[in-house]
Amino acid sequence: MTAVADRYAALVRAGELRPDADQERAVAVLDRLAQRLAASTAKGSIVWRLAGRKEPPPPGAYLWGGVGRGKSMLMDLAFETIDHHPKRRVHFHEFMLEVHERLRAERVKEAGDPIPPVAKALAAEAKLLCFDEMVINNSADAMILSRLFSQLLEAGVTVITTSNRPPRDLYLGGLNRELFLPFIDLVERELDVVPLNGPTDYRLERLGGLPTWHVPNGPETTRALSEAFFRLTDYPVEDRAKVPTEELQVPGGRVLHVPKSLKGVAVFSFRRLCGEPRGAQDYLTIARHFHTVIVVGIPKLGPENRSEAARFVTLIDALYEHKVKLLAAADAEPEALYVAGDGAFEFERTASRLIEMQSADYLALGHGEA
Numbered sequence: 001m002t003a004v005a006d007r008y009a010a011l012v013r014a015g016e017l018r019p020d021a022d023q024e025r026a027v028a029v030l031d032r033l034a035q036r037l038a039a040s041t042a043k044g045s046i047v048w049r050l051a052g053r054k055e056p057p058p059p060g061a062y063l064w065g066g067v068g069r070g071k072s073m074l075m076d077l078a079f080e081t082i083d084h085h086p087k088r089r090v091h092f093h094e095f096m097l098e099v100h101e102r103l104r105a106e107r108v109k110e111a112g113d114p115i116p117p118v119a120k121a122l123a124a125e126a127k128l129l130c131f132d133e134m135v136i137n138n139s140a141d142a143m144i145l146s147r148l149f150s151q152l153l154e155a156g157v158t159v160i161t162t163s164n165r166p167p168r169d170l171y172l173g174g175l176n177r178e179l180f181l182p183f184i185d186l187v188e189r190e191l192d193v194v195p196l197n198g199p200t201d202y203r204l205e206r207l208g209g210l211p212t213w214h215v216p217n218g219p220e221t222t223r224a225l226s227e228a229f230f231r232l233t234d235y236p237v238e239d240r241a242k243v244p245t246e247e248l249q250v251p252g253g254r255v256l257h258v259p260k261s262l263k264g265v266a267v268f269s270f271r272r273l274c275g276e277p278r279g280a281q282d283y284l285t286i287a288r289h290f291h292t293v294i295v296v297g298i299p300k301l302g303p304e305n306r307s308e309a310a311r312f313v314t315l316i317d318a319l320y321e322h323k324v325k326l327l328a329a330a331d332a333e334p335e336a337l338y339v340a341g342d343g344a345f346e347f348e349r350t351a352s353r354l355i356e357m358q359s360a361d362y363l364a365l366g367h368g369e370a
């Protein structure tokens, strides 16, 4: 056993994780990967070194399955324990934004095909690349992925990725999908494809049927939401003062400060999100980046808050479209939140969405699922 399997077994023994057959299979795959990576580094292997040979690094693993099955948890476990440097863990969407940025910079140089230098730079920066939430929904990504990834693997990069879909269903129905099929072939050929589709959505279980919309703002609500946050992130409550912040890059160059950001869960105040001039780009960035968003301090809105109300509508649309789970602290139920003022009529749709977003059916949906 290596550290990956050890740590998983220890968490199960400690009762922090429930035994799960699919997860055990995935752990075995990740464990083998860790062993092969250790062998490829071949620190202790005199025979290999004398022969001047190294085992090639394994290409990696693709963990896929329904929401809350523990894919990100297992990938993080592997990422933390595998001793293979430099390594990088990144949200897939964010990674692709960065790739396009780098490709643009290369094209400006007019030095030919921009993909090889970008792949080379990425490979030099990370020998182990972990992607959370691989989803392909635009042709710009679809068209470059096969070449980019084959060059990364060729350069010896090991890739671990999570996705809600099996490789065959990536970019389903997308424009020019036939040009994307080589990427699917590459994934199926090179990566260990591991389904994680046990019966339990552990995230939903952790929410435990608790209410997601809390009224009114106040100490009782704060306590309930902070408990939900710590349950969702497994963060020790005694470390609550140390929850990391994050600076989120919004396309177009803006930066959004996230006061609390951990394991795909973010906490914002209503004032920060909707009290400042922000727009759809900011909200879409949040919706793509986080599977769960907690918004605190939502006041009852009146005619003088029409800008805040309009921004809140845009925020909820983005969260709803990306099936982000919303937990909120507000001074009124959704249908009583904004009843008088510009756009109050349109707000009814937002209220209805807010109600739907509290339903078990909505909460069971995967982040970013169509």
Ligand SMILES: Nc1ncnc2c1ncn2[C@@H]1O[C@H](COP(=O)(O)OP(=O)(O)OP(=O)(O)O)[C@@H](O)[C@H]1O
Pocket: 016, 017, 018, 019, 020, 023, 065, 066, 067, 068, 069, 070, 071, 072, 073, 074, 133, 162, 163, 164, 201, 202, 203, 206, 231, 232, 233, 234, 291, 366, 367
């Ligand atoms: N075996 C388990 N026992 C108890 N809790 C678990 C178990 N596996 C995962 N969890 C917890 O369930 C929550 C959801 O897991 P995780 O975020 O890894 O799901 P996921 O498969 O990545 O879901 P998504 O597709 O929505 O990203 C996490 O808080 C995680 O720690």
Ligand SMILES: [Mg+2]
Pocket: 071, 072, 073, 132, 133, 162
């Ligand atoms: Mg996940």
